[in-house]
Structure formats: structure tokens, C-alpha cells
Amino acid sequence: MKMRGSKRNMLLAGILLLAMAGIGHGYASWNREQSISMELATGKFKHFFSQKGDCSAEIVDEAGNELQSIASDWKTTDNRTTAEISFREGLPMELLAEGNYLCLSYPIEKNGTVVRLTEADFTKEAEQELTLEPKDVFLSAEGTLYRFDEADDFFKKPLVLAVYRAVEESEDGELRAKLYLKPQSEGLLEGMPEELKIKRGKLAKIPIIGDAGPMEEGIQVVYSLEVPIRLDQANAEKEAEEVER
């Protein structure tokens, strides 16, 4: 009797084991694990000067009309966050003294979220005032450029410039950073000597820099300038509207 009962138990246990294995195998075959990965990051705002497009330096009036274009060479440094401009010709002080602006314009490469566009408002006070000390004084005579350290004190005065900034977008979608510089002090040419008399022998002793090029006879004063341009992100509401569109 004892043997018969144990056999029955063994059989039941085996059936149970088989059933459990079958259930487990069926569950495993009809189940697949799936995962969803997601990455959340903040927006990017890393714009820099573009190497495509035209850079320009021109003298404009208050309405923005171009009066004269200035030939210049441009290059970018510091991972394209700095634009260096070297003028091939001098800026005529006559035009600047009449209340006109020197406009430096450089294209910006978009790399990130929307940039807030700003316009230069000349009716308001300047955003910044720059006082530039003269670096070099040159004399242009008979087609030759001389280093003229003995220039009149008038030419050694610091130049005060009012700075206006603008970030504009053209119809093509090109973003441009613009810098407007205007001599701040009124009567810039007041007190300028009417004529410069120099003896031939003295001129011969002055070190020659090179050919005067297109520069007319006169005095050329070189100032060193460094102006920051700040690009801000456009406000969130505006951005949200653009996204909805």
C-alpha cells in the first residue's frame, strides 16, 4: 500500500513539473522586452562669424544710405568669434565730421536657437562710448607715406566714438551683425591747421613707411579699436509662436 501511494505522489509531482515548465516556456516565447530611450537637453546657442557672405565697411548717414564704401580686408580668429578688419584706405574725416556713421557689417552663421534681432536707434543715447588713443600718425606727401611723430597736437587728441549695435536679418535669412560708429565730439575739424609746411631736408629725414596708395595728401591717424557684439536669444513666446507655425 505504501508503495502504491508513493508512486501516485511521484506521478503527480512529475505532471506538475511538466505543467510548470510548459507554462514557463509558453510565457517566455510570447513575451518580448521593449525599451524606450529618451534624451533631454537644453537648446544650443553657439553662433559665430560666417566665412561666407560679404563683409562691408561703409560710411552711412542717419537714414542708413551709403555715402562711401571703404576698401577693407576681413578675417576671423578665436574660433570665428573675433573678426579682424584692416582698412586698405583711410576713413575721410570730412564725412565723419558731418554727423555720419561708419558701419561695419559682418555675416553671422546660425548655430542654435533664434537670435533676437535688434535695430540701431540713433535717436537714443549711444550704448557705449569708446575713447581711442592715436596709435600712429602718418604723413602722406607726393605719393609717399611717412611716419610723422612730430605732428601737431591736434592730430594726437583721443577720438571719442559713440557705438550703436544692430543684429539684422535679410530677406534671404542671412543674419548680420552691424556696428555703427560715430565721432562723438562736435566740431571735429575745428582747430585743425590749415596747411602744413615742411622743409624738403626735414622730410628726407622722416622714415618712409611705403607708398601712400589712393590716399590724398594729408595726415593719417591710426586708432586701435575693439568692440564686443552681444547676441541674445529671442524670447520664448516668440519662439513658441514660430514653432506653432
Next chain:
Amino acid sequence: MKRFRLIFFSVLLCLFMGFSAYSYWTEQLKMKAELKVTYPLPIEIEEQEETEESKEGEESSGEGEKTGAESESSAPSESDASQKTEAGAAEEETKEKAAENPETKTETSAEKAETSGAKEEKTKAETAEKKEEKTRAETAEKKEEKELPSEAEKSGTEEKTASADGEQ
């Protein structure tokens, strides 16, 4: 005290977060330039000093000539000066001659120059004519020389043909 510390650090944290967020959402670019501003100014170069120097130079060169050192690299101004002095001396001579012989015609330096110019032209024309004549004569002589051997050749061939006829 603990509450005060907590507030202080939370304010500090907020400020830090605010600044870092602002700096993240702004980009600062720079523009560097060397402004060359030109002032229109008429420049008058005085030649006084140079003329004085040139005068000094002339004086020194004159002294050199006086000493008898003849240099070919003398300045053109110096040669002009010497020419002028010669012309002046010639004029003086003519004046003296005129004073001695009032009936004779006095020639000024200008007239002399004209006459000398005319003479030069004449001499040039004469030399050109002479050259042409010479060249013509030479060409004629050459032609004659060329013709002579051809005639001799011709005569040689005639003799040969005559001898051949004789043999026949």
C-alpha cells in the same frame, strides 16, 4: 541660525544659476579694427633748404673744377653753368669787337646760335650727300666687279665651243 544659513546658500545658488543661464543664452563676438582716419591737409614742401644745399654742392664742385680735376660725372646744372659762362665770354668778345669796329655787324649770342644751327644743318646735309655718293660709288664698283667675271666666263665658254667646232 540654521534657517539663516539655508536662506543664504539658496540665494547664492539662485544667483549662480541665473548668471550661468544668462551666459549660456548669450554669445559675445568681437570686432577688432585699426581705424585709419585721414585729415585732408594741404602740404607745402619748402625747397629752401635743398637749394642752399645744392648751392653748397655747386660751390664745392666749382672748386674741384678750379683745381683741374675734370670729372665726367658732373651734374647737368654745372655743365649748364659752364656753358653759360662761355656764352657770356663770347658775347663780351663780340661787344669789344663792336666797340673797336663800329661799322662791322655785331652778332649776339642768339644770332650766333642761329647761325651755328644753320651751319650744323648744312654740314649734316653735306655729310649725308657725301655718304650717299660714296655708297652709290661703292655699289657701282661692286656691280662692275660682278659683271667682269661673268664676261670672262662667257668668253671662256665661247672659246671652248670654238675649239670643239675645230675638232669636229
